[in-house]
Each structure stands twice: as C-alpha cells, then as structure tokens.
Amino acid sequence: xxxxxxxxxxxxxxxxxxxxxxxxxxxxxxxxxxxxxxxxxxxxxxxxxxxxxxxxxxxxxxxxxxxxxxxxxxxxxxxxxxxxxxxxxxxxxxxxxxxxxxxxxxxxxxxxxxxxxxxxxxxxxxxxxxxxxxxxxxxxxxxxxxxxxxxxxxxxxxxxxxxxxxxxxxxxxxxxxxxxxxxxxxxxxxxxxxxxxxxxxxxxxxxxxxxxxxxxxxxxxxxxxxxxxxxxxxxxxxxxxxxxxxxxxxxxxxxxxxxxxxxxxxxxxxxxxxxxxxxxxxxxxxxxxx
Amino acid sequence: xxxxxxxxxxxxxxxxxxxxxxxxxxxxxxxxxxxxxxxxxxxxxxxxxxxxxxxxxxxxxxxxxxxxxxxxxxxxxxxxxxxxxxxxxxxxxxxxxxxxxxxxxxxxxxxxxxxxxxxxxxxxxxxxxxxxxxxxxxxxxxxxxxxxxxxxxxxxxxxxxxxxxxxxxxxxxxxxxxxxxxxxxxxxxxxxxxxxxxxxxxxxxxxxxxxxxxxxxxxxxxxxxxxxxxxxxxxxxxxxxxxxxxxxxxxxxxxxxxxxxxxxxxxxxxxxxxxxxxxxxxxxxxxxxxxxxxxxxxxxxxxxxxxxxxxxxxxxxxxxxxxxxxxxxxxxxxxxxxxxxxxxxxxxxxxxxxxxxxxxxxxxxxxxxxxxxxxxxxxxxxxxxxxxxxxxxxxxxxxxxxxxxxxxxxxxxxxxxxxxxxxxxxxxxxxxxxxxxxxxxxxxxxxxxxxxxxxxxxxxxxxxxxxxxxxxxxxxxxxxxxxxxxxxxxxxxxxxxxxxxxxxxxxxxxxxxxxxxxxxxxxxxxxxxxxxxxxxxxxxxxxxxxxxxxxxxxxxxxxxxxxxxxxxxxxxxxxxxxxxxxxxxxxxxxxxxxxxxxxxxxxxxxx
Numbered sequence: 053x054x055x056x057x058x059x060x061x062x063x064x065x066x067x068x069x070x071x072x073x074x075x076x077x078x079x080x081x082x083x084x085x086x087x088x089x090x091x092x093x094x095x096x097x098x099x100x101x102x103x104x105x106x107x108x109x110x111x112x113x114x115x116x117x118x119x120x121x122x123x124x125x126x127x128x129x130x131x132x133x134x135x136x137x138x139x140x141x142x143x144x145x146x147x148x149x150x151x152x153x154x155x156x157x158x159x160x161x162x163x164x165x166x167x168x169x170x171x172x173x174x175x176x177x178x179x180x181x182x183x184x185x186x187x188x189x190x191x192x193x194x195x196x197x198x199x200x201x202x203x204x205x206x207x208x209x210x211x212x213x214x215x216x217x218x219x220x221x222x223x224x225x226x227x228x229x230x231x232x233x234x235x236x237x238x239x240x241x242x243x244x245x246x247x248x249x250x251x252x253x254x255x256x257x258x259x260x261x262x263x264x265x266x267x268x269x270x271x272x273x274x275x276x277x278x279x280x281x282x283x284x285x286x287x288x289x290x291x292x293x294x295x296x297x298x299x300x301x302x303x304x305x306x307x308x309x310x311x312x313x314x315x316x317x318x319x320x321x322x323x324x325x326x327x328x329x330x331x332x333x334x335x336x337x338x339x340x341x342x
Numbered sequence: 343x344x345x346x347x348x349x350x351x352x353x354x355x356x357x358x359x360x361x362x363x364x365x366x367x368x369x370x371x372x373x374x375x376x377x378x379x380x381x382x383x384x385x386x387x388x389x390x391x392x393x394x395x396x397x398x399x400x401x402x403x404x405x406x407x408x409x410x411x412x413x414x415x416x417x418x419x420x421x422x423x424x425x426x427x428x429x430x431x432x433x434x435x436x437x438x439x440x441x442x443x444x445x446x447x448x449x450x451x452x453x454x455x456x457x458x459x460x461x462x463x464x465x466x467x468x469x470x471x472x473x474x475x476x477x478x479x480x481x482x483x484x485x486x487x488x489x490x491x492x493x494x495x496x497x498x499x500x501x502x503x504x505x506x507x508x509x510x511x512x513x514x515x516x517x518x519x520x521x522x523x524x525x526x527x528x529x530x531x532x533x534x535x536x537x538x539x540x541x542x543x544x545x546x547x548x549x550x551x552x553x554x555x556x557x558x559x560x561x562x563x564x565x566x567x568x569x570x571x572x573x574x575x576x577x578x579x580x581x582x583x584x585x586x587x588x589x590x591x592x593x594x595x596x597x598x599x600x601x602x603x604x605x606x607x608x609x610x611x612x613x614x615x616x617x618x619x620x621x622x623x624x625x626x627x628x629x630x631x632x633x634x635x636x637x638x639x640x641x642x643x644x645x646x647x648x649x650x651x652x653x654x655x656x657x658x659x660x661x662x663x664x665x666x667x668x669x670x671x672x673x674x675x676x677x678x679x680x681x682x683x684x685x686x687x688x689x690x691x692x693x694x695x696x697x698x699x700x701x702x703x704x705x706x707x708x709x710x711x712x713x714x715x716x717x718x719x720x721x722x723x724x725x726x727x728x729x730x731x732x733x734x735x736x737x738x739x740x741x742x743x744x745x746x747x748x749x750x751x752x753x754x755x756x757x758x759x760x761x762x763x764x765x766x767x768x769x770x771x772x773x774x775x776x777x778x779x780x781x782x783x784x785x786x787x788x789x790x791x792x793x794x795x796x797x798x799x800x801x802x803x804x805x806x807x808x809x810x811x812x813x814x815x816x817x818x819x820x821x822x823x824x825x826x827x828x829x830x831x832x833x834x835x836x837x838x839x840x841x842x843x844x845x846x847x848x849x850x851x852x853x854x855x856x857x858x859x860x861x862x863x864x865x866x867x868x869x870x871x872x873x874x875x876x877x878x879x880x881x882x883x884x885x886x887x888x889x890x891x892x893x894x895x896x897x898x899x900x901x902x903x904x905x906x907x908x909x910x911x912x913x914x915x916x917x918x919x920x921x922x923x924x925x926x927x928x929x930x931x932x933x934x935x936x937x938x939x940x941x942x943x944x945x946x947x948x949x
Contacts, residue, residue, distance in 0.1 A: 098590060098623075100606070100607070101607065101609055101620075102621075106599075108599055111597045166530075170527050170528060170530060171497040171528055209469050209473050210469055213469055213472060227385055228374050228383060228385070229374075229375065231389060232410075235385060238385065239385050239386070242385075248471075248472050251479075303472075306473070307472065307473060310473055311475065311478060315478070321482045322482055324486075325486035326490060326493055329489065329491075329493035329494045329497075329498075337528045339552055340548075341528060341551070342548070342552060342553060342554045
C-alpha cells in the first residue's frame with residue numbers, strides 16, 4: 053500500500069473515502085456484474101415451461117437471494133464490532149449497500165414476474181420496501197452529516213443542552229427586576245419551551261411557535277415602549293432570549309438531522325426481521341407443498 | 343414589636359440551616375424587587391408582591407399589592423387578617439411562610455421555606471430523550487419481534503398446524519373453513535381451470551409434506567391418460583445429452599427437478615390456462631432430429647410450423663370396397679385423388695342453372711330453406727361444438743332434390759329405401775304384386791271358385807298366372823331401369839358389377855372421409871371470423887369431381903399461422919393443432935397408459 057501522510061496512532065492510514073466509494077467502488081462493480089449476469093442468464097436460460105421460482109434457474113436465484121438476505125442482515129451484528137482492513141465495517145457497509153441493491157434485480161427475476169396475494173409476494177413486497185428504505189438511508193447518510201456538522205459548529209449534544217440550561221438560569225436571574233406583564237413571557241420561555249419538535253413539524257414552524265422565539269419577539273417590541281427604569285433589564289432579558297432562540301434553532305436542526313439519519317432504520321430494521329419471517333414462511337411453504 | 347424572619351433551608355442529609363433577620367418595625371414588604379424587606383427571588387413572585395403588617399401583639403394582616411394574590415391557609419385572597427397565636431400558613435409563589443408568635447414579648451416570627459422546585463428552569467431534558475427517536479417511533483426491537491411473530495404465526499404456524507389438524511375440507515366446521523382461508527395465502531398462483539375444483543384443499547394433490555406431487559396422485563384421476571408413443575420409441579428419440587444439455591440435466595437433477603414426471607411439463611398454479619404447456623420447444627427437442635435418433639420413424643422432422651413442418655398428408659380413401667375403408671396418408675404435394683365411390687361435382691351443385699331450376703320445383707317450405715342457389719351450408723352442417731362438419735347423409739342432405747320416390751300411378755308415390763338394393767327390389771316387388779292382386783280381385787270380386795264353370799276357372803287360372811308373371815316382369819324392368827346407366831342411382835353411384843349378388847346390380851359403396859387429418863385438431867368455429875367464406879380454404883367452386891381432395895394446403899394455414907419471431911399473434915405452436923398424449927384411434931396401436939415416472943423409466947430401459 054502506498055505511503056499515506058495521514059496516519060492513525062495505530063499506524064493505519066486514515067481514509068477519506070466514503071463507504072459508497074470504498075476501494076474505488078469495488079462492490080458497486082461486483083453488484084453490477086452479478087446483476088448483469090443474472091439478467092443475461094434469465095434471458096437465455098432454458099427453463100421449462102416459463103420463468104418461475106420453481107425452475108432450476110428460479111431455485112438458483114432463490115437460494116442466492118435468500119443467502120444474500122441473511123448476509124445483509126448480518127450487518128446488524130457486524131456493525132457492533134469495528135475492525136479495520138479489507139473486512140472493515142466500511143467495506144462491509146459498502147458491500148451491504150451495493151449487493152443489497154442487486155438483490156432487487158435477483159429477487160425480481162426469481163419471481164418470474166408472477167405476483168399474487170400470497171405469502172410469496174408478501175416476502176417480495178417487504179423486501180422491496182426494505183431495500184427502498186435503505187436507499188433513503190444511503191441518501192441521508194451522504195447528504196445529512198455534512199450539514200449536521202456545519203450546524204453543530206463543534207458543539208456536542210451535551211454542550212447544546214447545557215448552553216440552553218445556562219441561558220435559562222441567566223434568564224431567571226436577569227428577569228428578576230422585570231415587571232409582571234413582561235414576566236409571563238419570560239417564564240413561558242423558560243418553562244414552556246419544547247426543544248424537540250414534533251416528528252411531522254418542520255423545524256421552521258417549530259421555531260416560529262416556540263415560546264422562547266415568541267417571547268424574544270414580543271419583548272424586543274416592548275423594549276421601545278417600556279418605562280425608562282424597565283428598559284435596561286428588559287433589554288438584557290431580550291438579548292438572552294434571542295441567544296436562546298438562536299441556539300434552539302440549531303439544536304432543533306440537529307435533532308431533525310439525527311432523526312433523518314435514524315428514522316429510515318425504524319422501517320429498515322424491523323421490516324428486515326419481518327422479511328426474515330416471511331422468507332422463512334415462503335421457503336417452508338413451497339417445499340411443504342412441493 | 344418586631345418581626346423576625348427566618349429563611350430555612352433543608353440540606354441534604356437532613357441538616358437544616360436557618361438564616362434569621364430581625365426587622366424593628368411592624369411591617370415588612372415581600373417581593374422579587376431588591377428594595378423589598380424580604381427578598382423572594384423566584385420569578386413566580388411579584389416585584390412588590392405583598393406586605394405583612396403586625397396590627398397588634400396578637401393580630402397581623404397580609405395585603406397583596408396590585409393584582410397579586412396570596413394563599414392564606416389554602417384560600418386565595420387579596421387581604422386577610424389573622425391571629426398570630428393561631429398562626430397562619432401563607433403561600434407566595436413557591437415559598438411557604440409560617441406566621442407564629444416569636445416569644446412572649448409580642449414579636450412575630452415568619453419562617454420562610456422554599457417548598458416547591460426552586461427554579462423554573464426545567465432540568466429534566468436528558469440528552470437521551472431530546473436527541474434520540476424517543477417519542478417519534480416505537481422501539482425497533484419491539485416492532486421487529488412483533489412483526490416477526492405475527493408473520494410466522496399467520497403465514498407459517500397456522501397453515502402447517504391446520505395441515506395436520508384440519509378435517510377434510512368438505513366437512514363444515516371452523517377448522518376446515520380456517521384451513522381453506524389460510525391455505526390460500528400459500529397459493530402461489532391461480533389454479534388452472536381444469537383443477538379449479540381442487541382449490542379448497544391443498545392436500546388433494548400435496549399428499550405428503552416436503553414430497554413433490556407424485557405421478558400416482560395425478561393418475562388417480564387421469565387414469566386413461568395415454569403416453570405420447572411407445573416407450574422404446576420415446577427412449578430412442580429423446581435427444582442425447584451432451585455439453586450444456588448434460589450440464590443442465592445434472593443441475594436439474596441436483597436441484598431435485600427430475601424429468602419424466604407429470605409435473606415436468608404440467609405446472610400448476612400458473613393461472614387458468616397454465617397447466618398445459620404451450621412451449622413448442624418441448625416437442626421440438628425430440629422432433630427436430632427425430633430421424634437421427636429413431637431411425638424406424640416415418641415421421642418427418644419438425645422444428646416449427648412456418649418453416650419446417652411437412653405438408654399435410656390427408657387420410658385418402660383409395661378403395662371404397664374394403665370395410666372399413668382403408669385410409670392412406672398421401673401428401674398434398676402429390677395432389678392425391680380419392681376413390682370414395684361417390685359421383686359428386688361440387689362446381690355443378692354450386693353454380694349450374696339446372697340446380698336453380700330444380701330448386702324452383704321444390705315445395706314452398708323447402709324452397710325457403712334452400713333459396714335460389716345452393717351454398718355450402720345447405721349440405722355441410724357443423725357439429726354441436728362447431729369444430730368439425732357432420733357426416734353427409736343422403737336422406738338428410740341429398741334427397742330433397744334427389745328424391746327416390748317412384749310413382750306407378752298418379753295417386754301412388756312410393757319412396758325407395760336408400761343404400762339397400764335388396765330392399766329396393768322387395769319394395770318394387772311388393773308394389774307390383776299388390777297391383778296384380780288388386781287387379782284380380784277387382785275383376786271377379788265376390789264370386790267363389792266353386793261357383794265358376796270349368797272354363798271360367800281355367801281362364802281365371804291363366805289370368806292369375808299372367809298377372810303374377812307381369813308383376814315379376816315389371817319389377818325386373820323397373821330394377822333394371824333404376825340401376826341402369828341412366829337410372830336414378832347412377833346419378834351419384836358407380837355400378838361396379840352389373841351382375842352382382844342375388845341378381846341385383848352391385849353399386850360401389852361410398853366411403854366419405856370424416857376426418858382428413860385425424861392427428862390434428864381443427865375447429866371450424868374458431869376460424870369463422872369475419873364471415874370467412876368456406877371457399878377461401880376449400881376450392882369447391884372449381885372442383886368437378888369428388889375425387890378432388892378439397893383440403894387446403896399448409897400454405898393456406900401459414901398465411902395466418904406464422905410462428906417466425908415477431909410475425910403474428912395467432913397461436914402457431916404444436917399444441918394449437920396436436921395433442922401430446924395419444925388418443926386411441928381405430929386401426930392403429932395406441933400408446934400405453936401413463937405410468938408413474940419411476941415405473942416408466944424402468945420399462946423404457948429394459949430392451
């Protein structure tokens with residue numbers, strides 16, 4: 053291996069290649085070859101009487117697909133142990149993505165384009181949903197992390213929460229001289245601010261409806277009209293509210309990004325297990341009633 | 343009088359710290375503002391929230407400022423007087439103020455304790471709750487196991503359990519009903535229409551779990567199904583496996599997809615028409631090079647219909663005398679001529695004016711049936727299925743014009759029987775004898791024999807002999823006329839031997855072919871699209887002899903049936919016309935009945 057300027061403490065090179073481009077798209081190439089071979093054989097295979105899961109080629113495609121599914125599911129176990137090298141987790145993930153995509157073609161050819169309302173098509177449909185949710189995952193894995201780290205600006209999640217908490221304390225102190233009519237806004241900002249937006253609420257509207265944002269806007273307006281002796285504390289409180297609102301916006305963006313990185317997995321993983329069950333039922337049923 | 347204020351703080355471990363302040367006056371202000379006597383910092387407390395005044399040594403009063411309120415002994419009030427000795431519990435925001443006498447000098451003691459959460463800052467947002475998917479989606483693990491369990495139960499456990507537990511599905515009951523319903527989710531595809539009655543219970547065919555449907559099960563119902571040909575012929579003509587073919591065969595064997603089963607060709611669960619394979623390749627495998635592998639064959643190699651299929655060889659009658667008539671297959675290329683014993687010019691019947699004139703003489707009911715001219719359908723009727731044409735019968739299809747009625751007088755019309763020369767003679771004989779008898783009876787009716795003179799008796803005897811001799815002569819003359827060269831029979835029939843048996847002229851028997859291509863299926867009904875006239879395939883209009891074979895050539899069929907790639911959508915595979923399994927035919931050895939694959943293999947291998 054060529055000498056690399058970027059070395060880890062362990063002496064292994066640091067790679068800036070993402071999991072998609074791993075080893076110059078080694079697994080993409082593999083997946084393309086596998087897919088093309090499968091399609092070509094499907095076209096020329098002498099299967100009697102029609103393409104079907106029960107022909108010799110159907111059996112081969114079915115076996116390959118089933119083993120592939122089992123291997124793809126192994127990522128869940130594999131990812132819990134990180135190792136470098138050829139069988140690095142990154143390489144494994146790369147293969148998972150590309151070979152998983154080729155499964156879409158292999159399994160479709162296995163069906164012989166025969167579908168129905170039965171356990172066999174159920175397994176196929178679940179598999180398709182799993183793969184499509186995987187595509188969504190790949191998309192977010194490539195698009196979100198950069199945005200996320202820009203947004204985070206080197207703050208850790210704990211930092212964000214601590215900063216919000218500190219600002220609340222600051223507000224608590226700074227609000228003491230405030231008159232009662234302003235105070236309600238401040239206490240709302242402290243007590244009723246919901247950091248985590250609803251799953252289906254866009255971050256922008258969560259920000260608009262946030263108690264802190266609203267308090268900041270109202271008190272900013274109130275500063276101009278306030279009695280002279282109130283103006284200074286009011287100014288101070290408003291400034292804190294605005295800082296807190298800005299921080300909340302970043303935090304919510306961070307939460308949304310993290311959600312996008314995880315939400316697809318809430319379909320991908322449980323449906324993979326559903327697939328495992330449907331696949332088992334499919335295989336047993338076709339040989340039970342052979 | 344003075345007011346003593348004590349802030350109490352409970353420390354962890356039960357330790358209590360007290361911060362006392364003494365105010366040498368009889369009222370204190372309470373609030374969040376820094377200029378208040380008693381500073382209550384929480385934001386739930388007003389800037390200048392309230393004032394506590396000691397009115398006398400035993401009485402005190404609390405006044406809330408502006409629109410603030412205080413709670414005294416649980417009651418929300420603006421202002422309240424109370425006895426110091428009785429004490430009072432006052433709540434301002436999170437603070438609890440206990441008022442009691444400080445000592446015997448009339449001082450008042452206010453003990454202040456923060457009894458609620460001191461700050462409004464909610465500190466409960468743990469990192470985990472905020473940044474995880476908690477509240478967004480149920481735990482992955484829970485969903486995964488739930489789905490896994492449901493699917494395994496519904497789609498695997500229940501059908502398997504019911505396979506072993508359910509009674510026969512024709513017995514009504516919950517478990518059989520359930521068995522039908524759940525087995526449907528295993529049904530890989532629509533049943534073929536011929537097996538639609540078996541849909542309810544998979545066990546009808548899938549007798550033993552994890553065992554392929556056995557041929558015995560098929561033969562249970564299809565007991566009279568015949569093989570394609572003789573086993574030795576089948577074995578000899580199957581193509582020799584080499585190279586890729588051998589490899590494929592071993593792959594199939596390895597994957598446990600053996601050849602030679604019913605199920606090797608008949609795939610169920612492929613929709614209503616799926617079970618009969620239409621793939622010509624199955625036939626072409628052997629028939630493509632049949633003569634190389636099976637040298638005894640008389641069959642010509644076939645690979646497809648459009649390019650490599652022999653011209654039709656209709657079954658031709660060459661000698662109508664034999665019974666049943668022997669059929670000889672002669673290719674249309676050789677322009678075969680039939681000797682079916684019938685004289686019938688199609689062109690004459692379809693065109694000639696004489697036919698029209700004859701039709702005009704028919705009774706009205708028949709005239710309306712035939713119209714002004716004859717057309718094909720007047721004589722050739724399709725059978726019940728519309729597939730083939732019914733046999734031509736003289737009485738039904740010819741006798742309206744070619745009447746066998748003979749009339750000896752104007753009032754008497756007799757129909758001669760068709761096809762029975764001996765009967766014809768008897769009918770005529772009966773007629774003329776009856777005529778003679780009537781004549782004799784008419785002359786001497788009522789006179790008895792013994793009443794006559796000897797002369798008259800002799801005359802009568804002579805007359806009688808004469809009458810019967812005449813009757814016989816008339817009969818012979820009529821028979822000779824009917825069967826003569828110009829007689830009515832000879833219009834259609836040939837006279838093979840003028841001096842045949844029993845002194846009757848022998849007519850050549852007629853042997854009309856019922857099925858020219860007995861090994862092929864043909865449906866006229868399916869071809870009657872778009873008012874296709876019969877003469878577009880059968881050249882009857884130009885045929886002047888019944889020796890002409892009016893079957894179309896294969897070229898005619900190929901005009902529509904073209905199985906070259908990308909040519910036509912009209913079905914042109916082998917099974918469009920042919921059947922794989924042999925059907926018994928007269929005068930030919932049938933293929934043996936289908937046997938279970940294992941059995942058939944051993945039969946085939948023994949020389």
